[in-house]
Amino acid sequence: MIWEQLLSLKRFGDTHKRLRKEQDETRLGFEVDYDRIVFSKEFRSLQDKTQVIPMSKTDFVHTRLTHSLEVSVVARSLGRKVGQQILYKYPYLKEIHGYEVNDFGAIVATAALAHDIGNPPFGHSGEKAIGEFFKSGNGNRFKNNLTAKQFQDLCTFEGNANGFKILTESRAGRDGGLRLSYATLGAFIKYPKESLPMKPTKHICDKKFGVFQSEINNFKELTEELGLVSRTTSNDLSYCRHPLAYLVEAADDICYTIIDFEDGINLGLIQEEYALEYLINLVRDSINKQKYAVLKTVQDRVSYLRALAINTLINECAELFMKHEPSILEGELPKSLLDYSKYLAQITDIINISVSNIYQSKEVVNKELAGYKVLNGLLDIYTASVENKMKANSTSYDNLVFKSLPEHVQFKDDDFYFNLMSVCSYISKLSDTNAILAYRRLSGDIIL
Template identity: 60%
Template sequence: YTFNDFGAIVAAASVMHDIGNPPFGHSGEKAIGEYFKTGNGAKFKDQLSPKEYQDLIDFEGNANGFKILTENREGISGGLRLSYATLGAFLKYPKESLPKKPTSHIVDKKYGFFQSEKEAFLDVVQELQMSQKSSENISFFRHPLAYLVEAADDICYTIIDFEDGINLGLIEEEFALEYLIKLVKDTIDIKKYHSLQHKKDRVSYLRALAIGVLINEAVAIFLANEAKILSGEFERSLLDKCQFEAQINDIIKISVAKIYQSKEVIEKEVAGYRIIGDLLDVFITALNNDYNGTASNYDYLILKMIPDEYKSNIATIYQRIMSICSYIAGMSDGFAIRIHKKLTGNSI
């Protein structure tokens, strides 16, 4: 192994870290969960094991990402056929959906695989010799490089979303310097900053400096706590331990208020709940009716809209439901909206 191998592993896992997120982001995850918890999908509870049902009512983009990366398909085994190390670095939450948040340790914040990928998960953790956290359920401490993938995610969504909010006019430019100056005070070239004529260039300069500072901070914390990370004793994210924690929290707070809770975002998330619920209802009903031999002409038409790979390996109710969830979770916002319009007759 060479020094650059570690960077390649972290970079590959970082590129993929959101691959399993459904349309409408975290709101989409909640919309899927609500459908099975309080919507028409609640009727399936008695047909599923507690862990299978928890997978659905607490649908997790991280677990869906692991499914995409490892799922066998006809003629294709091993999913994307990534290295074990890359898959290990991808697994920020190496546990199953139950029990939910049994401790305050960072690995228990969410879960990292569905019951449908349990064998693939166990194969990864055993090959990597990851330490088991609990003997009562499937739960492991992280692969050490997962902390760096998490840090990359935290840095990007904190700083780049903040930059986007300023460029979109949702946050005043004055906040850029006010909120970032404590991060970049030791690296900023004030003369260069004031020589930049356009807001976008000034904000971009601050963003680049801030990301550089936080990368160096994350690396320093990782190295200083390497022994604890390897033993599973490091219970927080790297940036939770950094000297800029207060500044990061301030940036997140204003981003939540001005960006994530902006009128445009809220309206899209509200629409997303209806869209995802309707899509789940129509597709799951068609697939189940076909399996049970009770499909209507409408169901047969709906089945033609579902790609073939999502209609195979559906021997159990859990597999059928999870297959449809994966299909919908793989949609973009725009594609989900277009499919919904077709189903409701609004695009004819």
């Protein structure tokens, strides 16, 4: 892979190249990408989607929106640090093509801003709830109407693939979705493969999948433009990552490791004295003991250590990226950047505590229970109405169900996959609150 191709400014629908040296410096194409994400309805809905702690009324616990913004800030710093070194190593990128340090920051920041845009309500349990509806629930009845890959898309419903769908899916008046630059879309896709075969190797690219069958044509066009290297000799689609996807992943890993831990401390789910020791172990080389000693509140102490920890990991990940950059361009780096960190033991300790004290806490378990009930209920109702419509057996209730959906949710008379994906895509865009309200409304619990 080569950087000048990986940094493509092209967008879906373009008939000519967009050259970096011809860009308006006051409104660069990569910065336009960021703006389009911020103003999208799908991004705004993240303000009412669970990060870890459900429906918290405290002002310091993260939603998907605040998490995404923080990941974006970390990603921007990572992108700029790496961009500076890439331009030093490959000066022609600046001298001939006109690329600047901030271009790398903008690409990585935008991809990071959108990294959770495809996640359903109720956190990762929402993905599991949708998948299990088709794998072992009432949705299993559609298996014979779908290809193996189509059915797998539904059985392992993946927020990353759904995010690519949201960003690129055309609808009336919006050809090419948000029409982001190909460089940004490439950095967004952490798992550039189809849903099958599942985890064929231990390479990080195969951990999950990043594209539904419904977006295969867009995916092929993207990989060709960016020059991503194929990782398979079969007809299955699997590619090496865009190099900047490693930075997006690192920014997310840094934030959920450190900031989820911070939330757990602030909520009292993790004892302060016990927890701060782990953070101090991560920042021993940079902590100002005098400054730390005068901090009086838990929040101030945690905030100080969190900032140091994030800065420490940003600097290290930038160094790790450049150390492994030749392997990354060859598509041969098999692990995430943090897996090579000298602080891996400390990071692992922090994650293990978060798993036991936060992710398995009663509040989170109760959220997951509610999410399963709500999403299964919505899927039951919508898929039954779709099936009746396709069999020309629609009831009056089915007709009302369809009228309750937004106009942009479309269905086809003879395409089960398209229709089931339309249902799942619609549900995935709902906020936690709106998913609950829709379930209650369709169940006759409330009349609005």
